[in-house]
Amino acid sequence: MSKNISRRQFLKYSGMSSAAALAAAYGLPLSTVLAQGNPPPSDTAGQLTIFNFGGEQQQGMYANAIERFNARYPNVVIEDLYTPFPEGWGQYITQLKLRVASGLPVDIVALAIEGAQESIAQDILLPMDDAIAADADLQALVDEVEPALHNALKGPDGTTYYFTREWNNMIIHYNPVMFEEAGLDIPAPDWTWDDFLETALTLTTGEGGDKVFGFAIPYFNFGLTPWWHTNGTSVLTEDWTDSNLDDPKMLESVKFVHSLVHEHGVSPSVEGTDMTELFMSGRSAMSGAGRWPFASYVSADFRTVDIASWPSKETATTVFGSGGWAISKSTENIPLAIELIKDLASIETDMEAVAIGTSLPARRSATENDLFNSFPEHASLFFDSLNDIKPVPSPANFAEVESIFMRHMGAIMANSVTPEQGLEMAHAELTVAMDELKERMSS
């Protein structure tokens, strides 16, 4: 039996401490509350708190979205708890958990894929499938987004919690002028690791302080992942439940990255290297990143850059990560939170994201314009990479997985241990960590 909630009833029970309690007050299952599908009246009063992250320019973008929301709901006060881009998702997630545990208001949560599974496992988010089914606007937020992006933020059982807000991938950034000067063709879409190495060797010139490198390694977990994916392997198994570091292909991939610095000399030592700075200063002919450096390129008027697919070994793919908006279970304002998400994840926000240039918008339709496609020349490659792409492995203990792997990778790159030794130790440690996670999830 369905039951509509009147505004008076909603306001009467809005003092409840959680959405679940709110639903219980009506004798309704939470799913039914979520499935109301009716936006609240425009004179609704209330307060919403957003737990948010991003760069400075993005903060302005979301402030504009909040302004659009307030144009519809002038009596709703929004508090945007903005964290400049988190130094480690572990700390951001801990702050969120502390806020929830201490009973402070959190209505909308912004998280990247790296923290999504942890937040879902902690059961602090509202499942949104019923709300999507009942609300055409919410359904549109899902339909307009590439399936790969939306699915990457779902729960293990396929439940939708997040609405995609942005994403980034890893793609090769190269200097076409340096390529031309070296007599090289631009990278072919199907170029291989061997082609890449040959290109990097040709582009590496000079010695000592005057050396120009062929490729500046993006030395962070997300940045290294394309090397694993293009070799048909990964740090974790396909289902993200076990360590995959004993895969011979992982050893092959790690050795390849190691050789770029220590054998072929086409890449600078990874510690202390800012790949974007090296690339922009002409000290490296290629690097790897997503769309995020383009804001820096534009502000520095650095235009001699184009993008190419990541070189393949076994398969032509790369990696992506995405971020999304979810509604906290502790919210007392489900309908208002839903309406605010519609503005936060709107096409207007996507268009602003295109202009800012630090990430890729959730909708491909937001990129079908000159602003996006004019720079770089092959900008369409960003969304074309979604045809065959894998998300960055992001289990509920992502922070721990990343920490274990990068620590041993650091020892390998420093030649403190051989790649074989490093991966063996990392595999042992990661196996223990994944077993502990499985135990935690089952209890």
Added chain:
Amino acid sequence: MPKSGLLPELTPKRREAMIGYLFILPTYIGFAVFILWPIIEATRISFMEFSIIGKSEYIGLENYAKILTDMRLRTSYLNTIVFTVFAVSFNAGIGLILAVLLNRRLPFLIRNLYRSIFFFPVLIAHTYIAVIWRFLYQQDTGVINYYLGLLGIDAIPWLSSAAWAMPAIIIMDVWKNTGFAMLVFLAGLQSIPATYYEAAQLDGANERQIFFKITIPMLSPTIFFILVIFMIGALQVFDSIIVLTAGGPGDATRSVVLYIYEQAFQKFDMGYASAVSMTLFAIILILTSLQFYISQRWVYYDE
């Protein structure tokens, strides 16, 4: 004025004491809320498998038993001890040398200029300094190796070698903090009564004798203060390391506090992180007490 009868009558001595307590009450409230209570809570959590959201349970001494077999923690402690010994020694030693050099007869402007130059790094946050030094230390594109190359010295893998990473952190720490030691020593030197030096010169003492027989003993309270403060700070080193090397390569520069951070905010094992914190607290307490005890033998207070 008639007595109200509501408050007990205080003697002048008790009234004075109460006023004194009222003055120090804000500090004690701050101490209780921001230092004492967190220590008590951390102690309590150290005996638990603690979850921020969800169920926590007491597990007795399990976390402490885990400490005994944790090889990575052992490595972290070794790294921290190495850092402490060298960083404190160099900070104090170089700070003292700079203070002695600046305590000579110099033009006012020159002395103030050099004092400012050496003290300026102390004012900058560790994080900013570490970001800049990270660029300086870069093996292939860093400024330090560039100039070493001009001198015919091979590029040093400052941050990408387990052997060099800790020295790199110590050098940066000394560059940043020695100015503070210099300033404190300078104040200490300037407070030594000139009569001692005059008497020593009259007795025919040379510079070396004056320095070791007069300056050092008179400066010993200051030296003791610097050693205690720097030791406590060094044992808790975090900011420099997390930006410069993040504890790497591998665990080569991982300090105890960085290890605690990893356990708490990457592994979300708050109970174990608290237990490790308790061991660090105990070690700092023991070492500081030991310093105070030993100081009775070598610190001279001119009373």
